[in-house]
Amino acid sequence: MNVFVELNSLLESGTHTDYPKKAIENAKQVKEWKDKYGDEVTAMTPTGWARTNQLSKGEAISTETVQRMANFIRHKKNSKISPEYKDTPWKDNGHVSWLGWGGTEGIQWAIDKIKQIKKDAE
Numbered sequence: 001m002n003v004f005v006e007l008n009s010l011l012e013s014g015t016h017t018d019y020p021k022k023a024i025e026n027a028k029q030v031k032e033w034k035d036k037y038g039d040e041v042t043a044m045t046p047t048g049w050a051r052t053n054q055l056s057k058g059e060a061i062s063t064e065t066v067q068r069m070a071n072f073i074r075h076k077k078n079s080k081i082s083p084e085y086k087d088t089p090w091k092d093n094g095h096v097s098w099l100g101w102g103g104t105e106g107i108q109w110a111i112d113k114i115k116q117i118k119k120d121a122e
Contacts, residue, residue: 015060023106027055033090044097052100069110
């Protein structure tokens with residue numbers, strides 16, 4: 001089987017709800033900020049908000065979505081609150097986005113989950 005077809009098969013393999021409680025809490029924090037501060041929260045694309053909504057509700061997410069979460073590791077450099085936003089963390093787009101995608105706990109879970117899915121497929 002070619003690698004592309006194999007990867008697509010893996011990405012279509014089911015849904016997952018076993019992400020950490022902290023990932024749910026992180027996403028809920030972002031939703032609370034959005035509800036409270038409205039337009040002051042300018043982080044994330046519609047895809048990011050979809051992820052935040054899924055995670056905050058504990059909804060099942062596809063393996064493809066887990067892969068997207070794992071890929072979000074590239075934004076880790078923006079995960080910490082910048083000093084200028086220490087009193088207004090909802091204005092720090094990088095920090096808000098990181099939490100919206102599950103935060104450190106959610107991203108690490110996704111990385112580990114994808115590794116496990118690939119291992120199980122071997």
